[in-house]
Amino acid sequence: xxxxxxxxxxxxxxxxxxxxxxxxxxxxxxxxxxxxxxxxxxxxxxxxxxxxxxxxxxxxxxxxxxxxxxxxxxxxxxxxxxxxxxxxxxxxxxxxxxxxxxxxxxxxxxxxxxxxxxxxxxxxxxxxxxxxxxxxxxxxxxxxxxxxxxxxxxxxxxxxxxxxxxxxxxxxxxxxxxxxxxxxxxxxxxxxxxxxxxxxxxxxxxxxxxxxxxxxxxxxxxxxxxxxxxxxxxxxxxxxxxxxxxxxxxxxxxxxxxxxxxxxxxxxxxxxxxxxxxxxxxxxxxxxxxxxxxxxxxxxxxxxxxxxxxxxxxxxxxxxxxxxxxxxxxxxxxxxxxxxxxxxxxxxxxxxxxxxxxxxxxxxxxxxxxxxxxxxxxxxxxxxxxxxxxxxxxxxxxxxxxxxxxxxxxxxxxxxxxxxxxxxxxxxxxxxxxxxxxxxxxxxxxxxxxxxxxxxxxxxxxxxxxxxxxxxxxxxxxxxxxxxxxxxxxxxxxx
Numbered sequence: 001x002x003x004x005x006x007x008x009x010x011x012x013x014x015x016x017x018x019x020x021x022x023x024x025x026x027x028x029x030x031x032x033x034x035x036x037x038x039x040x041x042x043x044x045x046x047x048x049x050x051x052x053x054x055x056x057x058x059x060x061x062x063x064x065x066x067x068x069x070x071x072x073x074x075x076x077x078x079x080x081x082x083x084x085x086x087x088x089x090x091x092x093x094x095x096x097x098x099x100x101x102x103x104x105x106x107x108x109x110x111x112x113x114x115x116x117x118x119x120x121x122x123x124x125x126x127x128x129x130x131x132x133x134x135x136x137x138x139x140x141x142x143x144x145x146x147x148x149x150x151x152x153x154x155x156x157x158x159x160x161x162x163x164x165x166x167x168x169x170x171x172x173x174x175x176x177x178x179x180x181x182x183x184x185x186x187x188x189x190x191x192x193x194x195x196x197x198x199x200x201x202x203x204x205x206x207x208x209x210x211x212x213x214x215x216x217x218x219x220x221x222x223x224x225x226x227x228x229x230x231x232x233x234x235x236x237x238x239x240x241x242x243x244x245x246x247x248x249x250x251x252x253x254x255x256x257x258x259x260x261x262x263x264x265x266x267x268x269x270x271x272x273x274x275x276x277x278x279x280x281x282x283x284x285x286x287x288x289x290x291x292x293x294x295x296x297x298x299x300x301x302x303x304x305x306x307x308x309x310x311x312x313x314x315x316x317x318x319x320x321x322x323x324x325x326x327x328x329x330x331x332x333x334x335x336x337x338x339x340x341x342x343x344x345x346x347x348x349x350x351x352x353x354x355x356x357x358x359x360x361x362x363x364x365x366x367x368x369x370x371x372x373x374x375x376x377x378x379x380x381x382x383x384x385x386x387x388x389x390x391x392x393x394x395x396x397x398x399x400x401x402x403x404x405x406x407x408x409x410x411x412x413x414x415x416x417x418x419x420x421x422x423x424x425x426x427x428x429x430x431x432x433x434x435x436x437x438x439x440x441x442x443x444x445x446x447x448x449x450x451x452x453x454x455x456x457x458x459x460x461x462x463x464x465x466x467x468x469x470x471x472x473x474x475x476x477x478x479x480x481x482x483x484x485x486x487x488x489x490x491x492x493x494x495x
C-alpha cells in the first residue's frame with residue numbers, strides 16, 4: 001500500500017523543540033563545522049549571469065533513454081488519493097513561481113536547472129523535445145515522487161509506480177499502467193542519475209537570457225495544470241481539502257521566491273545592466289541553517305509518523321486481507337448459489353424454450369399440412385380445369401372436324417348430283433339430238449324419195465307450179481335444216 005504524501009502538521013514550536021532534542025542527542029558542532037554548514041547552504045543558490053543566450057541540448061526522449069528494469073506497480077486504496085502526488089508537485093511549483101533557478105549543472109550534453117526548497121526538497125528541470133522534463137524530490141530522497149514530461153506524468157512511492165496522469169493531469173485507469181511501465185522505469189532511472197549528478201557535478205550560474213527564453217514555457221506548463229484542476233472535480237475537491245495546509249507549508253518559500261522574481265524582472269527591464277540580483281540563499285544566512293535544522297527535525301518527525309502510519313497501514317492491511325478473505329468466501333458462496341440459481345433458471349428457460357419450440361414445430365407442421373392440402377386442392381382444380389379445357393377443345397375440334405367432313409360430304413354429294421344431273425341432261429340432250437337427227441334424216445329421206453317419185457312421174461319439161469300452191473319463200477327453211485330447239489311431236493318416234 002503506498003504512503004500518501006502529506007505535510008507535517010506540527011507547529012514551529014514543536015519543530016524547534018524537536019531541534020533541541022536532536023541537539024541534545026547529538027554532539028554540538030564546532031564553530032568550523034557551523035561555518036562550513038552555513039557556507040554550503042549559501043552555496044546552494046548562485047546569482048544569474050548576463051551575456052548572450054547559449055544553445056540548449058535537449059535530453060533524450062523517454063523512448064530513447066537507456067533500458068531499465070520495469071518499475072513495480074502499486075495502487076492507492078482510495079482513488080481520490082491519486083491526486084496527492086500531482087497536488088504536492090503543483091504546490092511546490094507555485095511556491096517557486098517565476099523565480100529563476102538556484103543553479104545549473106551538466107549531465108552529459110544536457111544542462112539541467114535546480115531549485116532547492118527551504119525543506120531541502122528539490123525540483124530539477126531539463127529540456128526535451130516539445131517542452132521540459134520535471135523531477136520532484138521530497139526532502140532527502142534520491143527517488144522522485146513525481147516526473148513530468150511533455151506527454152505524461154508519473155507518480156512514485158519509494159521507487160514504485162502509483163499513478164499515471166495524461167498531459168493535462170487526468171489519472172489514467174490502472175489497467176493501462178502496464179503499457180507505460182517500461183517508460184516509467186526508464187525515466188525513474190534517469191531521475192536517480194540526474195539527482196546524483198546534482199550533488200557531485202560542478203554547479204554553474206544560469207544565463208539570464210536562457211532563463212528569460214524558457215520561463216514562459218514553464219509558466220504555460222503550470223497554467224495547464226491549473227486549468228485541468230479547475231475542470232477536474234475530483235482534483236479540485238482534493239485541492240480544496242489540502243489547500244490551507246499546502247499554503248501554510250510553502251508560505252515562506254513563496255515569499256522569498258516572489259522577491260527573487262521581482263528582482264529579476266527589474267534587472268531584465270534594465271537590459272541586464274549592473275550586477276545581477278543576489279540569489280535567495282545569499283540573503284538567508286543563518287536562517288537557512290535554522291531552516292535546515294527545522295527541516296531535519298521535521299523530517300525525523302515525519303519519518304516517525306510515517307513509520308507509525310506504515311505500521312497502522314500494515315495492521316489495517318492485514319485486517320483488510322482477513323476481511324477480504326471472509327468476504328471472498330461469502331462472495332464465493334453467494335456466487336455458487338447464484339450460479340446454481342442461474343443454472344436452474346437456465347434449465348427452466350431451456351425447458352420453456354423447448355416447449356415453445358415444440359409448439360412452434362407443431363404450428364409449422366399444421367401450417368405445412370394446410371399448405372399441402374391447399375396446394376393439392378389447387379393442383380386438383382388446375383388439373384380438372386385443364387381436363388375440362390382439353391375436353392372442350394377436343395369436342396370443339398371434333399365438332400369442327402365433323403362439320404368439315406359434313407361440308408365436304410355435302411359438297412361432294414352436291415357435286416356428284418350436279419355431275420349426275422349434267423350427265424343425264426347431256427345424255428338426254430344427246431338422245432334428243434340423236435332422235436331429231438334421225439327424224440330429220442328420215443324426213444329428208446322421205447323428201448328425197450318423194451322428189452324422186454315426183455320427178456319420175458313428171459314430163460321432161462320443167463314442171464309448172466300448181467296454181468293453188470304458192471311458190472316457196474326464199475327464207476323458208478329447208479326440210480333438211482335442223483333446229484335442235486324445235487320439236488315436232490309428230491316427228492317423235494313415239495308420237
